[in-house]
Structure formats: structure tokens, C-alpha cells
Amino acid sequence: MNQAEVYQQLNEIFKENLDLDEVNLTASTTADDIEGWDSLAHIGLIAAIEQQFGIRFVMKEIVGLHNVGEMVELILSKLNA
Amino acid sequence: MLFSSMTFVFMFLPIVCTLYLLVRKELKNFVLLAASILFYAWGEPRYVAIMLATIVINWLGGILISETKYKKTMLFLTVIGDLSFLFYFKYFNFFVENINALIGGHIDFIKVIMPIGISFYTFQAISYVVDVYREEVKAQKDIYKLALYISLFPQLVAGPIVKYHDVADQIENRTVDFDKVYYGVRRFIVGLAKKMLLANTMGAVADKIFTQPTEQLDVAISWLGAVCYTLQIYYDFSGYSDMAIGLGSIFGFKFLENFNYPFISKSISEYWRRWHISLGSWFRDYMFLPLSRAFSLSKTYGKAMHAIGRKRANILLTFIALFIVWFATGFWHGAAWTFIVWGLYNGFFIFVEILTGWNKDQKSIGGRIAQHLYTILVFVLSFVIFRSNTLSYAWDYLLTMFGIKQGGEVIYKMAYYVDRLEIIALIVGIFCATPVFAKMLSLNEKHKVLNILIDVWLLVLFVVSTSYIAASTYNPFIYFRF
Secondary structure, three states, rough: OOHHHHHHHHHHHHHHHHHHOOOOOOOOOHHOOOOOOHHHHHHHHHHHHHHHHHHOOHHHHHHHOOOOHHHHHHHHHHEEE | OOOOOOOHHHHHHHHHHHHHHHHHHHHHHHHHHHHHHHHHHEEEEEHHHHHHHHHHHEEEEHHHHHHHHHHHHHHHHHHHHHHHHHHHHHHHHHHHHHHHHHHHOOOOOOOOOOOOHHHHHEEEEEEEHHHHOOHHHHHHHOOOHHHHHHHHHHHHHOOOOOOOOHHHHHHOOOOHHHHHHHHHHHHHHHHHHHHHHHHHHHHHHHHHHOOOOHHOHHHHHHHHHHHHHHHHHHHHHHHHHHHHHHHHOOOOOOOOOOOOHHHHHHOOHHHHHOOHHHHHHHHHHHHHHHHHHHHOOHHHHHHHHHHOHHHHHHHHHOOOOOOOOHHHHHHHHHHHHHHHHHHHHHHHHHHHHHHHOOOOOHHHHHHHHHHHHHHHHHHHHHHHHHHHOOHHHHHHHHHOOOOOOOOOOOOOOHHHHHHHHHHHHHHHHHHHHHHHHHHHHHHOOOOOOHHHHHHHHHHHHHHHHHHHHHHOOOOOOHHOOO
């Protein structure tokens, strides 16, 4: 899977989980930029991402991500591991 | 020792600053550590031992977590150790009193006195060992550096609760320069003025009203009391945080902000991202996220998802996690039922906001105004519960505010509670709780004349504030109790 595909799938996951009409994630997107992406939604998003990609995050990763770019890198590194 | 005391402002601080700036870089941490322990011992010499014990336990714990195979067990034992200190010194009386009330019996006990700041430094210690466990940071081998993190006097007794991962690098390596000291001094004076001029003035009004039996209050007076207390606690605590952040800056530290104009929030969810930010984020990082994560991975959750669907299972999960976290947040503030109810009250509104989508900004202007009014109402009422000594007093007070309960004839009228100066402080207090003033100043940040004017103004504030200190009796910060 390449970077563009990860972004595309993430957009879908965000749309569905946060009840948004349009999501356009970029590397620098943070929780402040997306309406409703608070700590509650975060856990749901993480669970949905894990299910979608068949990967598992640890707590350090869940609390330590700073933006979507880091999240995509992490997903790719887990997929290629 | 209080920041707002003559001893601190004119003796302790100048001496520590001078020493700190004079000594070599390698010795600066030792100067700060010695100053911090002296600062703590000033008021509570007996309790220094408990803080030192906490430091040793967590220093050992950190090393054991990172060096042994039994990471989880070691983390568990260290956190249990931290919490048992906290439970004994903060909650023992409460538990025995409630057991006595419940069984109608009488267990004799000697009241335990709570060491000041224990709620704050215990949470910092937990932040350290959890960060080590999560491998966000390396275990600190030098015990004096960990001691400095836990005891650092600017934020020792009432926060902000600094997380270890935010300052780990700064403890090892930081610079002191003129700009940081200048900023720090300005910030300290702003905080001092908030405390001495606004918080204490509002506090005098609130104290007069909240010490009356509710039969002596009418609708207008009870609202006045609630609003004054809301302003008092905001300026008291945000003033303290300003002083802490300012002092930190003088010594080269950069602490995260603790307040961000909470009263302009459009929901209680937003309010808690703006009020006492360091506590909210502590509970988020070290309690809410791990808890809800554990729930979402559990078998029970999987079963619930099959039975009632993903959406409802998520609502259930949110409810349970919010309940636990807000119970804990309330209880953290104090060993009393009023704080527990206050915590759950906040959690309740956050839960309702999530269910209804009311935590998202409304599109129409009318909708947004309604959101502001709702939020103001909810937090003003929350502080009535917070301020009351008993739940029944809080209940009667709330009923009085809405005119549902009216006692006998009200002897003291409005004029007894507020004078002209206090009304001015009230108006200034409301105005300065919005970012309008700060925004106006920041537009002309580089303006030289304006900056000189601000410095002159701060100097005036400093002189007036210290004259208030000289004239006033002992007046500790509200959050020293927690």
C-alpha cells in the first residue's frame, strides 16, 4: 500500500467516525483542524484504523501522535514490518 | 510560603534569583533544588520527609521499570505507592467519617493533616513513571534531577501539573537569557495583580454571601455571590498559574499554559480544554485514554458491540469512561461529597453534549449565542456546588438562585455586600476574562512607546499589589487546599 492509498482510506474512516461530510487530511493536519476530533473520538478512530489496516497501536503511539503525517508514517511502517 | 507574601517577593525570590544567575551552569539545578526544598519546608517542615519519600520511590520505580523485565508490575507497585500516600493523607478522614456515618458507629481516629501540594506533586510523580513505562522518556538516573522535577518550587504546591515528557529536556539543558527573565517578571506581576486586586476583592464579596444561611439570601444576592465566586476562583487560580509560569521563565523553563480564557467557551467540553488545562490533559493522558483503550479492547466490549451495535456500544463505553474520570476529577479536588458531585455534574454535561452534538459549534449566530449562555450558566452553577461546604447548602443555594426557595425576611440588602470599588473590580474582572484586551495589546507588540507604557502600568500594579499584601492578613490561594 502506498502513502496516497493510506490517506484515502483515512479520509473515509474520519468521515464515517466523526460524521463529517468532507475530510481532506494532509500531513500537517492536527486534531485542532478537524471538528469533533477530541480524546473521545480519538479512541474510536484508533480502533477503526486498526481494524481497517489489520494493525495494532500501543499506548505510547496513541498519546504521542502530533499530526496526521506521523500517523500515516506509523501505519506504513507497521504495514511493512 | 506564599507567592503573594512579603517574605517571598522581597527576600526569597531576589536571593534565589541572584544565586541562580551567579552560579555556574552545572550548579544551577542544585540552587533550584535547595531553594525548592527550603520553600516547601518553610510552611511544612514535617512533611518534607513525605515528599522526599515520594521522590525516592519514583526514582527507584523509574529505574526498575526501564531496567527489569517486570515493567508492568514495577509500574503498578510504584503507582500504588504514590496513591497510598495520597489516600492516607488526603482521604483517610473522609473514609472514616463516612464509615462512621454509615454504620452509625464510632471509630475513634486522630485526624490526619494533609501535606500541602501532595495532590499536585503525586500526579507529577505518576506522570514520570508512566512516561518511562511508555518509553516516551528515559528513566532519570540522577536522583537530584528527578527531585527537581517533583519539587520545583514555582509549580510545587498548586500546579500547573507539569508532565515529565514536557520538561525532561529542559531539566538537562536550558538557557537563561534576558528576554526570558523580562517575560517572567512581567508575567509574575500580572499574576500577582490578578490575585491581590481581583481575586481577593471578589473573594471578600463571595465569602460574605456564602457564609450566610440561604434563608438570608434572595435571587439577586445569590447570583451576585455565584458570579463573584466564579471570578474569584478564576483570578485566584489563573493568577497563581501566571506567577508559576513567570517564575519558571525566570529560571529558563517553559511550562505549558494552564488557562486559555475558559469563560468564552461554547460548550463544557471546550471549557475543560481551556480551564486548568494541565489537570484535564493529565486525566486525558493517564486515565481517560488508557481506560477507554482497555475497554475498547476488552471482550465485554466485543460482546456489547454484537448485541447492541457499534454506535450504542461506543456510547456505553464513553459513559463508563466519563463517569470514572469525572468522579476521579471531582474527588481529586477534595475529600468531600460536594467535589464528587461537582465532578460528576461536569461529566454529565459533557456526556449530554456528545450525545446531542452540542459540543460542536452551531452554524447560526443565534445558536452560538445560545451555546455561550448555556455554558456560562452551567459553569457558574457548578461553582456554587464547588464553594458550598455541604450538599444541602449547595441545593438550597441553587433553589434560592432560581427563586424556588425563599426564606424569611432578608435583613442585609445588596449594599451590605458590595461597595463601589467591588463593583468596579467585578466589571474589570468580567472584561479581563475575555481576550479583547490582550488581543488589542498583541496587535501592537513591537510598538516601543506602548511597551514602555505597559511596563509603567505593571510597575504601578506591582506597587499597589504589594501594598495590599502588606495590609492584608494571611490569604492563601484556593488551590492550596487540593
